[in-house]
Amino acid sequence: MMVHPIISNLRNFSVYSVIWLVIILILTFVDVNIFKADFLTAFTSSCVYNLSYEILGIGLWYNIRYKNFEKINQVNRFLYHLTEASIISIIWVLICQFIISTLFSSEKHLFNLSNGYLPFTFLAGVVYYIFLTLFYYLYISYINLQEKIKNEATLQALVKETELNLLKSQINPHFLFNSLNSISSLTITNPGKAREMIIKLSEFLRKSIGNKEQKMISLSEELQHLLLYLEIEKVRFGERLQYQFDIPETCNKFPIPIMIMQPIIENAIKHGVYEATEPILIKFTCTSIFNGIKICIENNYDPEAPPRKGNRMGLKNVDTRLKLTYHSENLLKTSNENNIFKVEMTFPATSLKQSI
């Protein structure tokens, strides 16, 4: 709801009144010095004209605010205001004339004098109208702009949140189907292990599917989740999949975006374990750095395996997610040396609170 720009608060009304007072004094000064009127009459008539317009001007707001101008084209709108300005000014001049003439009925000369600048007063009325109307228009567009900026900011936040949700890794259906196939096999060869795997898979799914709202998670919890995933995959790949965690106690409580490492592990399995007949070791290390932690995930791979044009979507998503969460660039680095693929992620401690 748009309120009146002048009378809605005392400060604005005071400023408005002061402006009119200045106008009254200037016009009195002009009357006295140029038209040689005596001070009292000049001041009184100036007050009558300007104070009445001060009140009229406040009313003009409702004329602009509540008229449905959107449906009227520019030319018609201009004509409308022109007509209105003329009519209001004429009525205003006539009423003021009447008041002044009543006040100073005995002094005939003055009445004549004021008659002399009738067109001038009419013009002043039009100018007042133009100024006030422009001011109100400006005010309305300013308020609209503010609102638009606010809406845009809300929208942007919404877009960001949606984007972040999309980037959260989704459960790979092949992982699921292959795991179920392994379970199907284990029910025959090793029912106990089958049961164990069903429990692990359920736990993994519950955490992956359930965590829609949660955005940050402690490193130790995230690693537990990853461990579940790795243990499930190990049933499929056996000796081919090895992993090792080197996480100092001090890092355990550190908050990181939930499931941020999942795509990296999936890549390591896809490009490492899928393509190799020899064991692939996935190594996790964490170090405390100034104002945050650094997590490094590396895996060896079969150098003989021809490079698959794997989509780098997974890594790109992780990068975008880090950027959106921490408002900072270059938090993800990858390197590929001596047949070891290495991903390094920096998690700053600061901006965590304001991140969504």
Next chain:
Amino acid sequence: MIKAIIIEDEQPARDLVKHYLKEHQNIEVVAEFSDGFSGLKGINEFKPDLVFLDIQMPKLTGFELLELLDSYPQIIFTTAYDQYAIKAFEMNAVDYLLKPFSQERFSQAVNKVQNLNNKAEQQGKVQNLTKHLSDEVEQLDRVVVKFGNKIKVIPVDDILYIESQDDYVMIYTTEGKYLKQQTMKYFEIHLDSGIFIRIHRSYIANINSIKQLELYEKNSYLAVLSNGAKLKVSDSGYKHLKNVLKN
């Protein structure tokens, strides 16, 4: 007795196939392999009648393995990926089992093999099936070729150009040239059309390997490649080339 081998990289999946086969006493598993290379060798060595074949495997995928065989046995694919079903049937697979599968579904597939004396009928069915399915083009990221007794896997980026040679194509890379039984049309469809251009009836060239175009005769060009080869460019090939370079 039907001789079968299992080519599958996951131990539990192999165990399951063997367990399901207990109901089929006439099928004997003579060997198991856990990657594409050893599977290929295994097929050549054991000459099985039936192969249970996974698709996603180290070294060679199930499809690449089949491409390298001159003639292949009956194939039952076992995979968690449903997007390869069309391609599998195009390769005349007996069946395509989606993991995880039941004993009933498995037996159904195996029984098809046993009834396969009627091969002509089977092929007719397959053709019908593939006709109704839309051609979902899968882009190649590598090509496998036989090279003497060895197998060579060529990443498509390493291909300079491909030359048609009757029923075969010759694939040229910086390291050498490799003959493969395949059609030009196949490569035209399955290679990235933004990089591999059919510049002539006989040539598909990697746009990154073209150094320059030389005017050969009036309105006729030669493409000079990074390895020095000069290939004729046809009118339509020239248009293709211009279109791709413009984008």
